[in-house]
Amino acid sequence: MKRFIANIRLSRTEEGGRSQPIPPRTFGCPVFFENVPELQSHGYDCRMLLAEYGEPVPPGGAVDEVALLFLAADEILSYLRPGVRFSLWEGKTIGSGIVVRIEDAP
Template identity: 30%
Template structure:
């Protein structure tokens, strides 16, 4: 199995990710650390890939877990996010939902102010 390696920059978001149960159209297995998946952030006709580092074990289908997310193209979402923003993740179909806990990349925040990292990130 490949070892997960963090990208060379700070994460963009801290999120709570919930995977649909397999019987409701979700994945058959838990994702791996470093999971990369398209997100629907509400931009018409556009998805935005993100890479996940889960704060604990990756969630099994039907479960939830917090994670740090690095967006492949964060510039597509400048000034659009705030805590509580909801999104979906996609693998040819909707397989889960997420909610932003903390906007770590200040350029992505609705307010043009510095956003402090979530508790525990600085210690990593």
């Protein structure tokens, strides 16, 4: 199993982001890839392993090198590489991210 390491930034509330922080636990939301045409037809469910980060992520906050697990990892693996950008979705865009590296899950 692969995990995708990414830098993420949540949008501020006044930018249309969440009104509450994301708690430091596993958080799931769809991801929409921006610069990979083959993956732009729909969102892909992911889990951000924020428990490894250890603190809440407030609106407007950023986390470097958070691990993401994708439910359809085999479907997207061949398209992802460092530099791929994505948006985080929770009924609306709540943030953005960029893939830093791909590694084997422990």
